[in-house]
Amino acid sequence: MSIDLSESFKAYxxxxxxxxxxxxxxxxxxxxxxxxxxxxxxxxxxxxxxMRPSSAEFAASFATGAAARGAVVTDLGLISTDMLYYACxxxxxxxxxxxxxxxxxxxxxxxxxxxxxxxxxxxxxxxxIRDAAQAYLEAGEVPEKDDVQVESVPLLAEYAAYLRSLxxxxxxxxLKVVVDAGNxxxxxxxxxxxxxxxxxxxxxxxxxxxxxxxGSFPNHPANPLEPENLQDLQAGVIEQGADIGLAFDGxxxxxxxxxxxxxxxxxxxxxxxxxxxxxxxxRTMGEAEPVIIHxxxxxxxxxxxxxxxxxxxxxxxxxxxxxxxxxxxxxAVFGGEHSAxxxxxxxxxxxxxxxxxxxxxAALGEQEQPLSELAAEFNxxxxxxxINSQVADKAAATEKAVTEFESGGVVVxxxxxxxxxxxxxxWWFNLRPSNTEPFLRYNGEAHSREQMEQxxxxxxxxxxxx
Numbered sequence: 001m002s003i004d005l006s007e008s009f010k011a012y013x014x015x016x017x018x019x020x021x022x023x024x025x026x027x028x029x030x031x032x033x034x035x036x037x038x039x040x041x042x043x044x045x046x047x048x049x050x051m052r053p054s055s056a057e058f059a060a061s062f063a064t065g066a067a068a069r070g071a072v073v074t075d076l077g078l079i080s081t082d083m084l085y086y087a088c089x090x091x092x093x094x095x096x097x098x099x100x101x102x103x104x105x106x107x108x109x110x111x112x113x114x115x116x117x118x119x120x121x122x123x124x125x126x127x128x129i130r131d132a133a134q135a136y137l138e139a140g141e142v143p144e145k146d147d148v149q150v151e152s153v154p155l156l157a158e159y160a161a162y163l164r165s166l167x168x169x170x171x172x173x174x175l176k177v178v179v180d181a182g183n184x185x186x187x188x189x190x191x192x193x194x195x196x197x198x199x200x201x202x203x204x205x206x207x208x209x210x211x212x213x214x215g216s217f218p219n220h221p222a223n224p225l226e227p228e229n230l231q232d233l234q235a236g237v238i239e240q241g242a243d244i245g246l247a248f249d250g251x252x253x254x255x256x257x258x259x260x261x262x263x264x265x266x267x268x269x270x271x272x273x274x275x276x277x278x279x280x281x282x283r284t285m286g287e288a289e290p291v292i293i294h295x296x297x298x299x300x301x302x303x304x305x306x307x308x309x310x311x312x313x314x315x316x317x318x319x320x321x322x323x324x325x326x327x328x329x330x331x332a333v334f335g336g337e338h339s340a341x342x343x344x345x346x347x348x349x350x351x352x353x354x355x356x357x358x359x360x361x362a363a364l365g366e367q368e369q370p371l372s373e374l375a376a377e378f379n380x381x382x383x384x385x386x387i388n389s390q391v392a393d394k395a396a397a398t399e400k401a402v403t404e405f406e407s408g409g410v411v412v413x414x415x416x417x418x419x420x421x422x423x424x425x426x427w428w429f430n431l432r433p434s435n436t437e438p439f440l441r442y443n444g445e446a447h448s449r450e451q452m453e454q455x456x457x458x459x460x461x462x463x464x465x466x
Contacts, residue, residue, distance in 0.1 A: 003137055005030075008109065009130040011122045012321050015100050015109035018054045022108055024061040025142060026133065030110065031065025031096075032143040033132035037125055038094060038114065041070030046087050046095030048076030048155075050185050050251050052215035054108045055098040062096060062110075063150055068143035075152045078213075080185035080252035081111055082352035086159045088117040089348030099185075099251040102223035105216045111251075117348035118328075121321035160192040160199055166346050167358040169194075169202045172365025176242040178258075180209040180233040182222030186248035186353075187211035193354055194361075204361065207240050209233060222250035225339065225386075227264075234262040244364060244371050246357050254340040255353030257360055259371040265360075265379075268299035271336025272378035274359045275302065278334040278344075279311040293326050293335030293343065295319075296416055297430055297443045301380050302336065317416035318432065324349045338386070338443065381445050382452040384429075388439035389464050397440060397463040398431045404462055417441075427451050429459055 003026045008016030014030070016022030035041060045066050049055030063073040076087055076095070084097040094114045100107035112120040112129075120126050136142045177194070181187035187210070191197045194204050209232060210219045220229045224247035237245040237258050245258030257265040275292045282290035292306045295318045303313035316326045316335075320343075323335050327349040335343035342356035343349055364371050391397045398418050405420050406412065413419040417432025429444035440463060446452035 005130045005134045005137070009122070009126060012119070012126075012319060013109055013111045014126075015103055015107055017106050018108050022058075024057060026137060027058045027061040027110075028065035028144060029133040029136040029142045030129060031062035032069045032136055033065075033129045034062075034094075034096065034112065035066050035069035035071045036132050037128045040066070040094060043071060044074055044091070044093040045071040046074050046076055046084065046091065046093050048079035048084055048087070048095070049098035050080070050215070051078065051183070051213035052098070052100065052105070052108050055215070058098045058108060062098070064144050064146075064148050065142065067148040068145040073148060073150045075150045076155055077152060078185075078188065079155060080189050080354075082253050082347070082350065082354060083155055083159050083189070084111065085113060085117040085348055085350035085352070086162060087153075087155055088113045088115060089350065090158075090162075092116055097251070101251050101253070102221065102225065102249040104221060113350075117350045119321040119324050121319075124321065156188070156192050157198045160189070163193050163352075163355055163358060164199060166344075166355060167362050169204065169358060169362055169365065172203055172362060173368070174203040174205065175244065175361060175365050176205045176207065176240060177361070178207040178209060178233060178236040178240055178242045178245045179211075180224075180230075180236070180245070180247040181211045181252075182224070182229070182248065182250060183210045183212055183214040183217050183219060184222040184248060184250035185213070185252040187213050189252055189354055190248075193358070203365070207236065207242060209236055217250075222248075224249055224254070224256040230256065230258065230264065233258055238262045244361070248353055253351050253353050255342070255357045256340050257357070257371075259375060261372050263372065265371065265375045266299070266383065267336065267338050267340040268302055268383070269375045269378035270340070270356060270360060271298055271342070272302050272305045273363055273375070274336065274342060274356060275306055275311065275334055276309055277359055277363060279306065279309045282333045283310060287333070291330045291332040293323055293330065293332045295323065295337045296413070296419055297338040297386075298336060299379070299381055299383060299445055300425075300428070301378060305378065315415070320351055381447060382449045384442065384444040384452055384456045387442040387456070387460065388434070388437070389442065389460065390438060391440045391463055394433045394440045400465075401431060401459050401462045404458070427455050429455055431459070431463065
């Protein structure tokens with residue numbers, strides 16, 4: 001079967017349908033190309049995977065290709081994506097994680113990082129790896145080594161202890177926490193980090209939902225960005241009388257938060273809450289103006305809070321590779337995205353849903369307010385949420401919307417897609433084409449619900465017109 005790798009290689013990672021656009025042979029070719037392109041012959045390469053049925057086979061295939069080109073392979077076993085970043089950071093080695101994140105069960109893929117957890121994207125080597133692997137496939141000569149000697153390194157306890165060292169939860173008031181792992185990797189990491197299986201117990205009672213590792217996702221898709229996938233968690237929080245609910249995606253690098261009333265806490269509010277904590281901590285360590293990164297779709301409440309707390313806010317494009325690059329360039333202490341990716345300088349500028357969750361638990365447990373009241377402080381505006389439109393000509397639809405608003409006293413930015421803002425700051429909206437799906441994505445925000453809905457409806461009508 002002929003495999004066209006351009007069908008599975010995306011802007012930031014690799015995702016394909018198992019047996020169709022991603023196979024053991026194509027993965028083996030990518031393993032060889034990974035070593036070739038990054039010049040890793042004779043060097044350590046880390047390999048791990050999630051709970052999907054094909055992940056272990058693909059990890060072994062990647063290892064045979066990488067070893068055939070001279071790499072020394074280390075098997076990390078069953079891991080979350082942020083465990084890969086932890087390994088790449090602490091072991092100063094490049095690595096790959098087999099996961100398709102929140103995609104359905106028939107998918108699998110790869111997230112790759114250089115030594116130090118520096119991300120690989122289409123702009124920083126992923127395209128070259130794709131082309132080199134494609135050449136191997138087309139030549140019918142994919143490198144393979146039969147007697148691969150692989151060292152296995154257990155990581156979970158070390159990872160859990162490291163996160164515990166960054167946020168001290170031992171002194172908080174007792175919290176009841178419902179956690180929906182979605183049958184994904186948080187079912188492994190949550191008991192290790194927040195429970196007492198590997199470390200001393202914390203004043204946290206965990207109520208588990210779907211902790212069984214099952215890549216067929218029998219209960220609901222492991223994609224908390226979709227509201228319907230939060231319903232079980234919301235019901236669980238109410239039924240248990242819990243203080244907070246946490247939902248993780250399949251590879252556990254993202255975390256979504258539910259308050260005690262069963263209502264979602266926006267990722268922008270979480271970004272602002274964690275930013276306040278990280279600014280305060282950095283300032284106590286002598287940092288005059290700690291930098292916080294946020295993408296252009298997060299609420300304007302984030303940069304406003306950062307400035308008020310004595311930090312400096314830096315806006316960036318959407319996407320983990322961009323944010324991580326700016327984190328490094330600015331020596332930023334923390335960064336957040338509207339999609340619930342949270343990045344920490346103390347975590348090698350990488351994203352980790354678990355560390356963000358720990359900050360929220362600490363902020364909640366260090367005071368007596370319920371989460372709904374605590375979060376309201378960080379959520380002063382009315383947001384549309386992300387709305388997708390399947391549009392034949394995304395560029396033309398975007399320009400139609402810009403033209404409609406340009407005569408009305410607005411500011412237009414093209415940092416990522418197009419952002420149109422009222423000159424008086426009362427509203428803004430962004431239109432950007434998806435990097436991974438055939439959609440034009442809309443996000444907007446305003447000082448009033450009426451204004452937000454008016455702008456939203458006007459823009460969506462324009463872009464969806466045939």
